[in-house]
Amino acid sequence: MILGIVENPHALNIPNRLMAVAGDLGITARLIDISSMALSFQSTGQATVIDRHGIVQVDSIAPYLLFGFPAAVYALKVLSWSARMQNPVDSVLLADDKASTAERLAHEGVTQVATEICPLELNQALTIADTIGYPVVLKRTHGAQGRWVRRASNPAAFERALKEFEVEGPGALIVQPEVVEYSGRSVRVIITGGRFLVSTERIAAAGDFRSNVTGGASQSPTELTGDEKALAEGAVAVLGLKHAGVDLLRTAYGPQILEVNSCPDFTSMEPYFDFSLPEAVLLASG
Numbered sequence: 001m002i003l004g005i006v007e008n009p010h011a012l013n014i015p016n017r018l019m020a021v022a023g024d025l026g027i028t029a030r031l032i033d034i035s036s037m038a039l040s041f042q043s044t045g046q047a048t049v050i051d052r053h054g055i056v057q058v059d060s061i062a063p064y065l066l067f068g069f070p071a072a073v074y075a076l077k078v079l080s081w082s083a084r085m086q087n088p089v090d091s092v093l094l095a096d097d098k099a100s101t102a103e104r105l106a107h108e109g110v111t112q113v114a115t116e117i118c119p120l121e122l123n124q125a126l127t128i129a130d131t132i133g134y135p136v137v138l139k140r141t142h143g144a145q146g147r148w149v150r151r152a153s154n155p156a157a158f159e160r161a162l163k164e165f166e167v168e169g170p171g172a173l174i175v176q177p178e179v180v181e182y183s184g185r186s187v188r189v190i191i192t193g194g195r196f197l198v199s200t201e202r203i204a205a206a207g208d209f210r211s212n213v214t215g216g217a218s219q220s221p222t223e224l225t226g227d228e229k230a231l232a233e234g235a236v237a238v239l240g241l242k243h244a245g246v247d248l249l250r251t252a253y254g255p256q257i258l259e260v261n262s263c264p265d266f267t268s269m270e271p272y273f274d275f276s277l278p279e280a281v282l283l284a285s286g
Contacts, residue, residue: 003286004058004083006032006076008065010144013267018062021278027286030058034066037075049075060084062285063243065263066092067144086193086285087262091240095262099141099172101239105257108238111231112257113249116175117141122162125173129158132177137209139174140165144261151178151209178209179249179256186211186258187222189232189246190266190277193284196229198266198273213268221272228255235260243281 003022007015015031022029036052049056056075061083066072076089094100102115116128129136129152138161140148148168150161165173184204190197198221205216213219224232232246235257245264248255266277 001028001060001286002058003027003029003282004032004056004061004079005029006034006061006064006072008034008068008263010068011065011263011265014065014263014265017267017278018282021276022282025279025282027282030056032056032058032061034064034069034072037069037072039071039075039078047078047081049078058083060285061086062282063087063263064092065144067096067142084285086242087244088240092262094239095241095244095260097141098139098143098174098259101260102174104238105235108234110235110238110257111254112235113176113179113251118173118175120162120166120171120173122159125162125175126155126158128175129155132175134158135178135180137176137178138162138165139176140168141172141174149210179251181252182249184209184211186247186249187224187228187255188219188264188269189224189228189248190244190264190269191233191236191241191246192243192280194233194237194242196224196233197280198269198277199224199228200269200272213265219268219272225255231255231257243284 005015005018019029033051038050040048063086099117105112118124118128135153138150152158152161186202187199188202189199200219201222202211202217202219204211211217235246236244239260241262245261247258249258270277
């Protein structure tokens with residue numbers, strides 16, 4: 001049994017930690033370099049996946065970060081023909097796209113932060129922001145670690161943020177009301193094997209509204225209510241994921257889903273719990 005662990009250069013601490021713990025557990029693991037994944041189809045229909053290390057042959061694949069490497073999508077789909085994957089490729093793509101996530105959650109009736117999706121067109125977007133009421137949060141549909149997320153307290157700030165977004169080219173814009181009663185905070189919930197594992201509350205660094213640990217936010221363990229746990233597990237299930245990190249907000253109207261991450265960075269959470277998070281992820285992946 002060979003476990004594939006996908007190495008994405010945008011988040012090396014996750015595969016590095018999984019590889020280290022796999023060695024401690026005696027699990028045979030094969031590091032897969034996502035940046036060099038390629039695919040060959042023979043005339044007979046046989047398909048071969050390679051990376052810079054050679055032919056990729058694995059029996060299962062641990063949760064992976066796909067963002068940033070579109071060629072790997074097709075290679076991972078071929079690997080899924082024979083390898084067990086906690087997170088199917090299509091579900092990872094769904095979670096990577098914040099607008100697609102919002103659409104799926106809405107279709108399944110999962111409570112989420114109110115969301116407007118529109119073109120990157122100033123006048124139309126300003127009208128939507130005015131209707132919502134400032135302050136608002138703007139996002140591009142793709143991004144990680146708080147990148148391409150901005151807060152606007154007035155039309156002038158909104159216009160500045162939109163111009164920054166336009167630098168990266170065409171796309172859809174997400175506009176949401178800022179949950180002012182929980183501003184600068186969020187709850188990160190880790191789901192593994194489809195079930196709740198751990199949760200922390202994150203508080204943004206001074207001068208920021210984004211509660212990303214990579215941006216300097218602090219965190220501490222937090223207990224979930226039954227409703228919060230059910231909401232997080234339900235969001236992951238409707239996206240077709242078995243392993244995910246759910247960010248939820250504690251609003252005046254109850255818990256609401258902010259976003260779902262198919263390969264959350266659990267490494268920053270390890271010091272707060274007396275059991276091995278990477279071991280739990282690896283055992284669920286095998």
